[in-house]
Amino acid sequence: MLHVRSIWNGAISFGLVSIPIKLVNATESHSISFRQIHTEDGGRIRYRKVCELEDREVTQSEIGKGYEDADGTIIPITDEDLAHLPLPTARTIEIVAFVPADRIDPLQMDAAYYLAAGGAPAAKPYTLLREALKRSQKVAVAKFALRGKERLGMLRVVGDAIALHGLLWPDEVRTPEGVAPDTSVTINDKELDLADALMDTLGEIELDDLHDEYREALEEVVAAKAAGEVPPEAPEPARGGKVLDLMAALEKSVRAAKESRGEEAGAAEEPAEVRRLPARKSARATPKQTGGKKSTASGAGARKTAAKKTVAAGKKSTAKKTAAAGKKSTARTTTAKTTTAKSSSAKTATGKKTAAKKTAAKKTTARKRTA
Template sequence: MLDVRSIWNGAVSFGLVSVPVKLVNATESHSISFRQIHTEDGGRIRYRKFCELEDREVSGAEIGKGYEDADGSIIPVTDEDLAHLPLPTAKTIEIVAFVPGERIDPLQMDAAYYLAASGAPAAKPYTLLREALKRSNKVAIAKFALRGRERLGMLRVVGDAIVMHGLLWPDEVRAPEGVAPETDVTVRDKELDLADALMDTLGEIDLEDLHDEYREAVEEVIAAKAAGEAPPEAPEPAKGGKVIDLMAALESSVRAAKESRGEQPAEVREFPRRRTSRSAPKEPAGKKSTAKKPTAKSTQTGKKTAATKSTAKSTTKKTAARKTTSRKRSA
């Protein structure tokens, strides 16, 4: 049982089943509140309530409710008058239907309340309603009266508890006329692909990791001034250029999102172009040729070979001459 004060006592009407419950706020505000002060001397500014007829200040116990009629006259309405309204929802949360949760427009969602079982007799019907909601995968639509007016509510299960969300009446939600741009715009597939990539890069987040940075910054300012120190200076806002090219803005957003998540984008390097000419490169000036020169040994070998060939020719001629002379003598 939550250690908070209930704001409403009654019962949940589930057909002929009645579940005694207490209504407890399911949310709380952590925002920092300020007092109005006189800037010259720091004195508190207070609003005092005066009676126009008696021209005197009145206490809270003397203040009641009144309805101002069209002619300006005031019609007093007491808490007892409101308690005896001819409505079944005055002290009862009357369930009127069970519908799938997706049928509820989030625009209708209002404050949330825990329904706490009131006493031991409420344990069995409370558990019955909770388990019936779980098994049906539906939510209950109910009507109830709170703070002087009848309201619409939605009951659903959170853990082992039943939660009731206040809902706005359908006619209290404004139609979104004139909100969307009236100019005809064409979105290209490439732009949608980049938008999808940005969504995938940002990914999901655990809502438990989110916190109110504004409130923390205000607390730092208050702590610094209370200690007589200068409040911390605000960092310079990032300079945002005008969005001229939507594609470039999307690409930059994807790149920045990846870097913030520690992902290094692939580095694109431009390699030098290959030469198309196959001509041999020119030798630099002054560089000696690498062709081998004939050595002295190879020159002498060449001369000896030539001399040997010349001797062989002369021997052949002498042999031929001797054969000719011999033939003549024999004749």
């Protein structure tokens, strides 16, 4: 950063405070550029700058600026003319307001620059402005002139530095008329729930982890060609089934996102996890149960099954006990009946013996009387 060449020198106008600064680019391009060549022999194709009046090529030092009038007349404009523009922003970044950052539409964002303090005397006011921006949690809206035109800018704090973002003028941003679909479409709550679940599944990412894969692949091709090797083949694109149903597409996307994050295959096969949106007055469809609810349901089912088994075991045990008790009772009844029968038989036998004895006695008495 210390060796970056400044592209503009001037000052920040902060009320009556003037802060000398240098403007340097905050971004750089890493894209691979190509030259135009003659395909038959590989010769370079160059564009020459030719004066159409003299029909000869001219050097860069002979080239200036000119404004073409409505009638075709060219009005020369020199660098000295531009240096004496009747504008306070010709060499000054003039702060005109301080506003919350969310007041700036991202559509207006343009190129970004860093503002470096222009020498030791600028350190104090530079730091003052930086700390004031930090404490206010606002950004400064400013006007400045660069490359032949006045521009709108936004000053904000980045680390320990002040950055300047070029902004488009409000009338340079087109309105989105005619861009949105003109067909009437109804989105139900279940579709919104699935879309919300997909957003949650994809989650967040560190922007520092992202890189330009196209540039890396292009570098591989160039390196292979330079080494006389065959360039690497492009991988076969994934052939997914054509999904016409939005719900099916959302569910498939949720499963794919889970698989890409290394979640278990079983979890990927379950229906998409959804979250309820805030309740509305109108009746809404019940979202699908989450994997956690299914787990709870299966746990409740397991408990019910265990309870059923316990009840069945209890019934079997009771039945066995009842049968055993019944058998014992029957045995006792049979024994009692047998005993009673035996007793009756004994009594009958005794009765018969007694009656026989009485008869015998009577016969003996009768014989005695007869004698």
